[in-house]
Amino acid sequence: MLSPELGRGGLEALFPKLAEHIDATPPAARERFLVKAFLLLADAHGRLDTALKCLDDAKASAAHAGRGTPQ
Amino acid sequence: MPPRIVVAGGGPVGLTAALTLARNGLPVTVIEADAGVCEGSRAICISRRSLQLLDRLGVAAPFLAKGLAWTEGTSYLGAAEIFHLRMPHAPEDRFPPFINLQQYYAEQFLADACAATGLVDIRWGHRIADVKAGPGGAALTLTPGDVLDADWLIAADGARSTVREQLGLALEGRSFERRYLITDIALKCGWPTARKVWFDPVSNPGSTIIMHRQPDDVWRVDCQLAEGEDEHEALKDENIRARISAHLAMVGLPAEWTLLWKSVYKAHTLSLAEYVHGRVVFAGDAAHLVPIFGVRGLNSGVDDAHNLAWKLALVMKGQAPPSFLATYTAERRAACLENIAAATKSTWFMSPPSPGYVLARDAVLELATRHPQFRVLIDPRQSAAHAYRSAAILGGPPAGLPLPEARLGDGRSLHDVLGGGFAVLVFAGDGLGVAPRRVGALDYLEIRIFAGDACAATLGAKHGDTFLIRPDGYVAAVLKDGDVGGALRRMGLSLEEERHAFA
Missing domain, CATH: 3.50.50.60 (FAD/NAD(P)-binding domain)
Structure with a gap:
């Protein structure tokens, strides 16, 4: 579900920015860049429970993708 | 016997x-x-x-x-300062933090x-x-x-x-896997006594180095070993010399030093x-x-x-x-x-236990260079006294906590008159007085403190309160009835005439 605050337009605006930043970061530094981005976002948002849920959701979506054909 | x-x-x-x-x-x-x-x-x-x-x-x-007393410390990422530690040190403290x-x-x-x-x-x-x-x-x-x-x-x-x-x-x-090379070196250096930590220093990339000044121009230099690094190789004098000399050169300290002692440490x-x-x-x-x-x-x-x-x-x-x-x-x-x-x-932070911890730690260190809110994560959380709960603590705040530093009305430290055994602080309308007392077989010191002075305020004591202080300086009880013997009995102590437990 899209966040009401961000909405489709917001996420569509964020998507290429995220991709461009990842592309602009040397491959060896990408992991650290993404961790820093996550920590800054969590700090700006200010809610631990939401940040932890985001981690769980991100892991769950990765696990789903790894299972093969979507149902 | x-x-x-x-x-x-x-x-x-x-x-x-x-x-x-x-x-x-x-x-x-x-x-x-x-x-x-x-x-x-x-x-x-x-x-x-x-x-x-x-x-x-x-x-x-x-x-x-x-x-050597110290109150401060500095942490660096590479050569950049990312955290400055200041330990609490109030004017009434008789001793430095460390x-x-x-x-x-x-x-x-x-x-x-x-x-x-x-x-x-x-x-x-x-x-x-x-x-x-x-x-x-x-x-x-x-x-x-x-x-x-x-x-x-x-x-x-x-x-x-x-x-x-x-x-x-x-x-x-559990035990942590990453090890530190620990050394004492003799080094003439004018740096003040402070805790200094370098994460990922140019001298030893990927490592963490800690330096502490000790008396007699001896410095403690601890260097984190790389994952999988051979401990016996790391302990060879020539390898220690290379590692430490590179670091001393990086921070601009003299090249003349002598290795005094070496060991390897792992956290548990x-x-x-x-x-x-x-x-x-x-x-x-x-x-x-x-x-x-x-x-x-x-x-x-x-x-x-x-x-x-x-x-x-x-x-x-x-x-x-x-x-x-x-x-x-x-x-x-x-x-x-x-x-x-x-x-x-x-x-x-000092010995990350997995690649995930390394990644998260390194991310925080880099963020700390520009975002001060992340610097608290680098605070080494130095040792402090604990709040106790046990049968030897009867309750009533501040029972269970160590007696804070406080000055009596005559300027002396309260701790300087406590003695080494049990003590009782009586907050009364009259002035200061210290007298030995005995309840049953147990000796204690009674200290009368004017309830209106700064010492009472520091301890949060009210007129009529009696604080029972244990031999370790912890407040065992705040008594409203002043019944010291009753309180000691409730702690489980016997006030019978002194006898040998095994006689």
């Missing part, structure tokens, strides 16, 4: 226990495997809380005279104080070959040969405790489930191992030793049943678990 207390281990913990018992008039035999005090600096940071306890034992003066002092000095000062009592027999160069523990005590076989029968055995024989092994007891918890968070096993009681590293980050090893051991020894002294004098020692485990194991929780967080 008087009952015998034997202390296994002549390090700071064992000697603190022995000195506390001797201050209570009890003879003690200490068994130490080494021929004298230790080699190398080992545990160098002595906390304000430990200094307060050493002061109660009358031995703080040489520590303060020789040790002093740096080589452990061999600490042991020597404690051994000298023990010797001066005439009650402590330190058997240097004796190993414990065998321990047979029973309901009435323990029989120890020593090498060189001798057999000692102990009514009580205090096991303060360190991380590789022979007593623990002989009793078949195991520490529970381990503890026994119970510290009292019949007549054998464990203290310090024999009871638990906590990471060095935050300097809780020696300092928690000194607190263990003092906590155990004043309670055991009451048991030996028949003023408390042996079951009173359950409060020792209750208080000090809870402190250990707090230490482990705090030190584990420090260890995430």
Whole structure:
């Protein structure tokens, strides 16, 4: 579900920015860049429970993708 | 023949226990495997809380005279400062937050104080070959040969405790894999005494380096080894020289230095489930191992030793049943678990336990360069006193907490008049007075304090309050009825005329 605050337009605006930043970061530094981005976002948002849920959701979506054909 | 207390281990913990018992008039035999005090600096940071306890034992003066006080620290990422540590230090504090002092000095000062009592027999160069523990005590076989029968055995024989092994007891918890090379070097340098830490320094990329100044122009330099690095190679003098010289060059210190001592360290968070096993009681590293980050090893051991020894002294004098020692485990194991929780967080930064922790730690360090809110994560969370809950704490705030530093109306420190045993603070309408008192067989000191002065305000005391202070400086109870004898009985103490527990 899209966040009401961000909405489709917001996420569509964020998507290429995220991709461009990842592309602009040397491959060896990408992991650290993404961790820093996550920590800054969590700090700006200010809610631990939401940040932890985001981690769980991100892991769950990765696990789903790894299972093969979507149902 | 008087009952015998034997202390296994002549390090700071064992000697603190022995000195506390001797201050209570009890003879003690200490068994130490080494021929004298230790080699190398080992545990160098002595906390304000430990200094307060050493002061109660009358031995703080040489520590303060020789040790180097410090209140600040700086952490760097590469060459950039990312965190500045300032330890709390108020004008009324009698002691600095920390002093740096080589452990061999600490042991020597404690051994000298023990010797001066005439009650402590330190058997240097004796190993414990065998321990047979029973309901009435323990029989120890020593090498060189001798057999000692102990009514009580205090096991303060360190991380590789022979007593623990002989009793078949195991520490529970975890160990961290990454190791630190630990060195003492002789170096002439004008830097002030402060904790300095470099993460990922140019001199040793990927490593973490810690420097501490010690007395006698000795510096402690600890360097984290790379994952999988060969320990024996790292310990070779030429490799140490290359590693440290590169670092000294990076920070602009002289190239002339001498290696004095070297070792390798790995962090552990381990503890026994119970510290009292019949007549054998464990203290310090024999009871638990906590990471060095935050300097809780020696300092928690000194607190263990003092906590155990004043309670055991009451048991030996028949003023408390042996079951009173359950409060020792209750208080000090809870402190250990707090230490482990705090030190584990420090260890995430100083010795990250997995690639995920390395990645998260490095991300935070980089963020800290521009975002101050992340710098708190780099705070090493230095050792502090614990709040106790046990049968030896009767409640009523601030019971369960150590008595804070406070000045009496005549300018003296409250701690300077407390003495080494039980004390009672009576907050009254009249002025200051100090007098010895006795309830049943138990001596204590009564200190009358004007309820309107700054000392009462610092302690949060009201007119008519009576604070019962334990021999370790903790507030045991805040009494509204002033019934000191009743409070001591509720703690489980006997006020019968003094008799020998085992007579």
